[in-house]
Amino acid sequence: AQKVTQAQTEISVVEKEDVTLDCVYETRDTTYYLFWYKQPPSGELVFLIRRNSFDEQNEISGRYSWNFQKSTSSFNFTITASQVVDSAVYFCALSDPYNFNKFYFGSGTKLNVKP
Amino acid sequence: GAGVSQSPRYKVAKRGQDVALRCDPISGHVSLFWYQQALGQGPEFLTYFQNEAQLDKSGLPSDRFFAERPEGSVSTLKIQRTQQEDSAVYLCASSFLGQGGADTQYFGPGTRLTVL
Numbered sequence: 398a399q400k401v402t403q404a405q406t407e408i409s410v411v412e413k414e415d416v417t418l419d420c421v422y423e424t425r426d427t428t429y430y431l432f433w434y435k436q437p438p439s440g441e442l443v444f445l446i447r448r449n450s451f452d453e454q455n456e457i458s459g460r461y462s463w464n465f466q467k468s469t470s471s472f473n474f475t476i477t478a479s480q481v482v483d484s485a486v487y488f489c490a491l492s493d494p495y496n497f498n499k500f501y502f503g504s505g506t507k508l509n510v511k512p
Numbered sequence: 513g514a515g516v517s518q519s520p521r522y523k524v525a526k527r528g529q530d531v532a533l534r535c536d537p538i539s540g541h542v543s544l545f546w547y548q549q550a551l552g553q554g555p556e557f558l559t560y561f562q563n564e565a566q567l568d569k570s571g572l573p574s575d576r577f578f579a580e581r582p583e584g585s586v587s588t589l590k591i592q593r594t595q596q597e598d599s600a601v602y603l604c605a606s607s608f609l610g611q612g613g614a615d616t617q618y619f620g621p622g623t624r625l626t627v628l
Contacts, residue, residue, distance in 0.1 A: 502554030
């Protein structure tokens with residue numbers, strides 16, 4: 398069965414600090430997709446990244462970077478030089494093996510960035 | 513362009529009442545999804561449409577929950593005889609079919625349902 402674990406319930410950092418949000422997933426399948434979403438206080442989930450299991454290249458987008466390690470079933474997300482606007486709940490999600498468009502979400506990590 | 517919109521944004525119902533939640537997907541998006549998000553938890557899949565066809569309803573928690581998308585655009589999630597455990601945020605998402613594999617889902621702001 399698919400499962401996503403985000404062990405960090407809440408993290409607090411001071412602005413300009415780097416922070417890494419952990420995501421560990423469980424699947425028996427070789428083909429799967431992983432996503433990260435941001436949920437600000439307004440409630441709408443904002444798409445950040447999509448990654449398939451065959452692409453292990455790490456990705457950088459501005460201050461955001463992602464480290465995909467199949468060997469440890471992890472897909473961690475790092476924010477460099479955090480800003481107050483990064484404060485939100487971040488979710489990692491994994492696709493279902495029989496219906497790729499059915500996602501399993503972790504319980505989320507709440508990030509508080511203080512000025 | 514316009515994103516996914518949902519209405520109402522907030523709904524308070526007395527236990528036993530029926531409610532209907534509406535979702536307007538992004539124009540041109542073929543797929544539409546409903547999720548339930550309890551307080552402090554991640555979204556949980558309820559059901560999925562491709563055009564007007566409901567392809568997966570495995571996440572609907574009981575037969576009190578019903579979703580439809582009759583013309584392949586707007587969707588309605590109906591909950592009959594609401595119970596307190598139905599209190600949650602109901603999120604709608606849509607995606608453009610064609611990425612191959614898992615399509616990126618774009619979410620609306622959600623409807624917060626409170627059952628008293």
